[in-house]
Amino acid sequence: MKYPIDREFKKIAWFKTPLNRALLPFSTFLLRMVSAWLLIYWRRLKVKRQRVKSPEWGNFTVLILSPKAETKKLPCLVYLHGGGFVFDASFCHYDLAARYALKTPCKVVFVRYKLAPKHPYPYAPEQCLASYLWARENAEKLNIDPDRIAIGGDSAGGTLTASVALMLRDRKLPLPCALMMIYPFFDGSLSSESIKKYTDTPMCNTPLLKKMLRFYLNGQDIKDCPYASPIDCKDLHELPPSYIETAEFDCLHDDGAAFAKHLSEVTLHETHGTIHGYDAVLGGEIVTDSINRRLAFLKKHFNIEDSEDENERMG
Numbered sequence: 001m002k003y004p005i006d007r008e009f010k011k012i013a014w015f016k017t018p019l020n021r022a023l024l025p026f027s028t029f030l031l032r033m034v035s036a037w038l039l040i041y042w043r044r045l046k047v048k049r050q051r052v053k054s055p056e057w058g059n060f061t062v063l064i065l066s067p068k069a070e071t072k073k074l075p076c077l078v079y080l081h082g083g084g085f086v087f088d089a090s091f092c093h094y095d096l097a098a099r100y101a102l103k104t105p106c107k108v109v110f111v112r113y114k115l116a117p118k119h120p121y122p123y124a125p126e127q128c129l130a131s132y133l134w135a136r137e138n139a140e141k142l143n144i145d146p147d148r149i150a151i152g153g154d155s156a157g158g159t160l161t162a163s164v165a166l167m168l169r170d171r172k173l174p175l176p177c178a179l180m181m182i183y184p185f186f187d188g189s190l191s192s193e194s195i196k197k198y199t200d201t202p203m204c205n206t207p208l209l210k211k212m213l214r215f216y217l218n219g220q221d222i223k224d225c226p227y228a229s230p231i232d233c234k235d236l237h238e239l240p241p242s243y244i245e246t247a248e249f250d251c252l253h254d255d256g257a258a259f260a261k262h263l264s265e266v267t268l269h270e271t272h273g274t275i276h277g278y279d280a281v282l283g284g285e286i287v288t289d290s291i292n293r294r295l296a297f298l299k300k301h302f303n304i305e306d307s308e309d310e311n312e313r314m315g
Helices: 021-041 091-103 123-137 156-170 193-197 206-217 253-260 285-302
Strands: 045-052 060-067 074-080 107-112 144-154 178-182 242-246 266-270
Touching: 045 091, 045 123, 060 091, 060 123, 074 091, 074 123, 074 156, 074 285, 091 107, 091 144, 091 285, 107 123, 123 144, 123 156, 144 156, 144 285, 156 178, 178 285, 193 206, 193 253, 242 253, 242 285, 253 266, 266 285
Parallel strands: 074 107, 074 144, 144 178, 178 242, 242 266
Antiparallel strands: 045 060, 060 107
């Protein structure tokens, strides 16, 4: 079926995400090799690789992105990349993380969590939670404010953002100051209208989502995985202030809108003419507007006053 996708995104509208268990290791290797090099071009960033140790869930890597021009204590965004729980971070994830770091400004802890199906649920949410707690515990060393740490991510990273917040709440651990969730998956029942409608959309569609979930759960019943379907958790109104963004022609569109209704403090931005992963096409009017909205949300909850100097950080 053809959809009235905005011409801004025609260059990626042909793309069908390949998902083959045998090719996943090779795809992950390529993404790591190609994407990590992009950070070299962000000369206004310092990038440090750090190993985080988790006795129960294994060791993993985070990248710490710091604006070179900033020496004062900064807020922090713990960034959880998308990729359907099975793919490593892509070039656009690194690019967006760099923009958040420079334009907010803040430090970004970019989490390289272990991927399914080799490391199925709950590895990803547990390692993402460990990253957030690690950032809080090392706030002085990282020169960040422990009371101004947000968590955010796109797609599967948006799901993990909600999962981690709910785990923190239920374990009575300190919550982040804000949550930012971009075209996330929230509803494991797969019963929404957008799930039924968008079975052939580019980038993400219902058959692809079901396959990713099979890899993520790896034989487990989602009903036995309490944070894999965040909308099924109780008392969602207790979550921190949240920003949710949806894409129009996306099987996950209704997940974001439905989840937002359960939150006590939420900003819902429903983009139009867009597809899942649309912000991979930087520079256009729609993407620029969306990124500016995300930055405004982060600045508000980081208590950062906007200024012309901050607006011109990216040149």
